[in-house]
């Protein structure tokens with residue numbers, strides 16, 4: 756096989772490889788992963804995280820206090836997202852398919868998986884800001900993958916008290 760044949764094959768395999776990597780995000784306490792996709796008037800934001808990074812603990816939910824912390828984190832994601840997500844025109848967006856769940860990830864570990872779709876009145880552009888610590892003070896580091904119009908991508912990590920900023 757010559758190079759001309761090998762390279763297109765590699766390019767063909769790359770998205771599948773990237774997808775496989777996406778599905779196996781490392782479970783590291785303190786870290787959170789965000790996936791943000793913008794297409795015209797729609798934005799999909801997904802978060803995957805060890806429960807520890809979001810709740811400040813990671814165990815079977817038993818006590819009243821633990822149940823309350825779960826409710827607060829869930830409610831903040833589903834209803835009070837403006838406290839940690841901002842972009843021009845957010846006030847003219849509808850949200851749908853909001854999800855926030857706690858799932859076992861093998862052994863005694865728990866994961867938070869959350870997502871939200873915004874459908875806005877106008878094309879989304881300008882500065883998208885996500886403030887991970889405004890969502891949870893237990894987050895030490897946030898990684899993000901962004902996919903936007905014209906296949907624009909951005910990937911990065913922010914440390915505690917830093918914001919994720921994406922310019923469109």
Ligand SMILES: [Zn+2]
Pocket residue numbers: 782784805806807813863864865
């Ligand atoms: Zn864990």
